Amino acid sequence: MDSIVSIQNLKKSYGRTEALVDVNLELPKGKIIGLLGPNGSGKTTLIKILTGLLQQFEGEVKIDGMPISKDTKRVVSYLPDQLYYDSWMKIMDLKRYFMDMYNDFDEARFDELIQQFQIPKRDLIRKLSKGNQEKLQLAFVLSRNAKLYIFDEPIGGVDPALREIILETIMNYRNTDATILLSTHQIYDVEQLFDEVVFLKQGHVMLHQNLDELIAEKNKSLLEIFKEVFKYAR
Numbered sequence: 001m002d003s004i005v006s007i008q009n010l011k012k013s014y015g016r017t018e019a020l021v022d023v024n025l026e027l028p029k030g031k032i033i034g035l036l037g038p039n040g041s042g043k044t045t046l047i048k049i050l051t052g053l054l055q056q057f058e059g060e061v062k063i064d065g066m067p068i069s070k071d072t073k074r075v076v077s078y079l080p081d082q083l084y085y086d087s088w089m090k091i092m093d094l095k096r097y098f099m100d101m102y103n104d105f106d107e108a109r110f111d112e113l114i115q116q117f118q119i120p121k122r123d124l125i126r127k128l129s130k131g132n133q134e135k136l137q138l139a140f141v142l143s144r145n146a147k148l149y150i151f152d153e154p155i156g157g158v159d160p161a162l163r164e165i166i167l168e169t170i171m172n173y174r175n176t177d178a179t180i181l182l183s184t185h186q187i188y189d190v191e192q193l194f195d196e197v198v199f200l201k202q203g204h205v206m207l208h209q210n211l212d213e214l215i216a217e218k219n220k221s222l223l224e225i226f227k228e229v230f231k232y233a234r
């Protein structure tokens with residue numbers, strides 16, 4: 001299999017808390033993959049390792065055949081679950097920063113997305129509403145021609161109309177070589193998007209399967225399967 005992400009025996013603890021216990025995972029190129037699991041299952045920890053933000057871990061993690069490093073950062077475009085702007089930042093400054101930092105930044109695509117997302121042309125980013133700041137962050141991330149896009153809750157704070165546009169925009173990356181790894185709790189909204197799903201539970205990969213096969217096998221929607229697998233004891 002032609003993998004973009006290859007993980008072997010990955011373990012990560014924070015003190016006594018085992019966030020990832022023994023993760024083995026191969027993510028193929030060109031697919032949209034849902035990374036799903038309840039609160040505290042290790043999704044953000046895994047994402048932080050893939051993006052190079054967490055450097056202390058055990059095991060082997062490779063992206064496009066390379067161990068996590070500056071080289072892998074060049075091929076990964078990452079949308080964190082929090083805003084990363086400083087109060088003094090202007091859209092133009094950040095655009096220039098992205099153009100300097102990333103050879104793969106597509107300015108025309110960025111301008112198009114800003115228009116499509118109807119982001120008001122304010123100079124200072126902090127003057128935008130929180131939802132518009134989130135859209136802006138997504139526009140920056142989507143404007144790179146990356147090999148791997150990682151989205152941590154991309155539709156958390158946006159209105160339902162825009163949610164549709166975002167999902168359509170992400171869908172457009174299907175049938176390209178790019179892989180999208182998307183973590184969200186909004187399963188109902190996104191399940192039509194995924195080619196594959198990975199379920200994380202208490203730091204373990206408990207399922208990694210083609211979504212159509214999974215749905216056919218269980219004869220249930222992804223949301224129903226998720227609720228069944230992760231049901232809380234009452």
Ligand SMILES: Nc1ncnc2c1ncn2[C@@H]1O[C@H](COP(=O)(O)OP(=O)(O)OP(=O)(O)O)[C@@H](O)[C@H]1O
Binds near residue numbers: 017037046
């Ligand atoms: N900086 C940290 N220090 C200590 N423990 C942490 C830290 N970050 C995460 N953890 C713990 O690691 C485990 C996995 O957390 P993680 O944030 O990766 O889960 P998650 O699946 O992303 O959760 P959520 O859906 O709530 O965002 C949890 O038990 C969490 O409490």
